[in-house]
Amino acid sequence: MRAFLGDKVIVLGVTGSIAAYKACEIASRLVEHGAQAIPVLSASAQQFVGAASFEGITGQRAITSMFEPAQNPDIEHIAVARRADAFLIAPATANILAKAAQGMADDWLSTTLLATRAPVVFAPAMNMNMYSHPAVQANIATLQSRGCAFVGPGSGQLACGDMGPGRLIETQAILEALAVALHHDKPLAGKRVLLTSGANHEPIDPVRYIGNRSSGKMGHAIALEAMRRGATVTVVSGPAEVPPPYGARVVPAHTASAMLEAVQAHWGESDIFIGAAAVADYHVENPPAAKQKRSTATVHLELTPNTDIAAWVGLNKRGHQIAVGFAAETHNHLEFAQEKLRKKQLDLVVANAVGVADSGFGKATTRAWLITDDHVSAALPLMSKEALAALLFDAIAGLPAGVSAAPRA
Numbered sequence: 001m002r003a004f005l006g007d008k009v010i011v012l013g014v015t016g017s018i019a020a021y022k023a024c025e026i027a028s029r030l031v032e033h034g035a036q037a038i039p040v041l042s043a044s045a046q047q048f049v050g051a052a053s054f055e056g057i058t059g060q061r062a063i064t065s066m067f068e069p070a071q072n073p074d075i076e077h078i079a080v081a082r083r084a085d086a087f088l089i090a091p092a093t094a095n096i097l098a099k100a101a102q103g104m105a106d107d108w109l110s111t112t113l114l115a116t117r118a119p120v121v122f123a124p125a126m127n128m129n130m131y132s133h134p135a136v137q138a139n140i141a142t143l144q145s146r147g148c149a150f151v152g153p154g155s156g157q158l159a160c161g162d163m164g165p166g167r168l169i170e171t172q173a174i175l176e177a178l179a180v181a182l183h184h185d186k187p188l189a190g191k192r193v194l195l196t197s198g199a200n201h202e203p204i205d206p207v208r209y210i211g212n213r214s215s216g217k218m219g220h221a222i223a224l225e226a227m228r229r230g231a232t233v234t235v236v237s238g239p240a241e242v243p244p245p246y247g248a249r250v251v252p253a254h255t256a257s258a259m260l261e262a263v264q265a266h267w268g269e270s271d272i273f274i275g276a277a278a279v280a281d282y283h284v285e286n287p288p289a290a291k292q293k294r295s296t297a298t299v300h301l302e303l304t305p306n307t308d309i310a311a312w313v314g315l316n317k318r319g320h321q322i323a324v325g326f327a328a329e330t331h332n333h334l335e336f337a338q339e340k341l342r343k344k345q346l347d348l349v350v351a352n353a354v355g356v357a358d359s360g361f362g363k364a365t366t367r368a369w370l371i372t373d374d375h376v377s378a379a380l381p382l383m384s385k386e387a388l389a390a391l392l393f394d395a396i397a398g399l400p401a402g403v404s405a406a407p408r409a
């Protein structure tokens, strides 16, 4: 997330909800990722949390009123509105949504929301009946039609005891929505990206499986980058330590055959396929329904090859569609990747080094090469998976086929 939030100026508007205390964690995560967070507390937020907490966390003066003696009231809100890379209102009450939708300017935050041209993200938190009220929904629709982004709310037990939508969504989802909003360029708007991510668990019996070490980090970075560029993203996700980002449509698929089925169901409507999952190459045919008892005898597993998903996609590609595969290799990276490109009829293969300390399964960084029909990149420098995802989409944009063509209706 540092790649997206680092050095950004984020105005963190906190309004009067019981969830206001969670904004301290949001402020902390913004700072941890290198952003400059400017806290703004509405009058009612100050009934729940204090300015001192936010000042301690962010190192910035918290703005608590339009008319503080230390500032020039005519200038400061305009200056901050201009300087901000984004506004994040978390938690956002029904009141701030109404004021923003109506263009009211009766305190610092509502006034500055009118003055800014930076992207605005709202993370609503309120009672479920308030949230579903037509007036609130109409305000949300108005703000969305003006380009404001919404993240959440989550569902669950609310402070008032009700169960339903209204909880402030998790901080990670808020940061992901912010990362998407911060990317102004949307060259993939109208495009659909289908991605496989994570590991496979092929059952041996009801309690044991054959698996691999994919964490889902590479898939997460690709999905987020695709959404930042405006695409609609479907992630066919195996078990993963890092789940797909907020806003992606997720199709869970634990085995290679479930992944294949999901890819087959969604490929027809997609423009770009990216196979970043570590798909299992084999499965146990008809695993027993009962747990196998331990014994001292040697056990022999018979393994049947799985259908190659990337090869199926390559074979079933239509004119405008683009198919990208990954090759995880310990050696001969380029040779094996070129063979995959050719055999699976892919448009691009990302070869990445595995079995080294700083690249591959579970690592935050990667050593990679991008291989197309007519170009093999030099070894890319060690980089974050987020940076590789950005280079990957730059490379896809440069491919001769499809992606630069007009979006489908």
Ligand code: PMT
Pocket: 196, 198, 213, 214, 215, 216, 217, 218, 219, 256, 275, 276, 277, 278, 279, 280, 281, 306, 307, 308, 309, 310, 311, 324, 325, 326, 327, 328, 329, 340, 352, 354, 360, 361, 362, 363
């Ligand atoms: O999730 P992380 O911890 O971040 O790790 C990321 C990663 C290392 C898993 C990822 O970057 C990666 O390289 N994924 C592909 C791993 C892999 O299975 O490579 P492979 O060389 O075995 O397979 C090549 C390609 O064929 C892959 O696109 C794979 O999805 C695909 N494949 C493989 C088998 C199969 N039955 N069907 C497939 O489509």
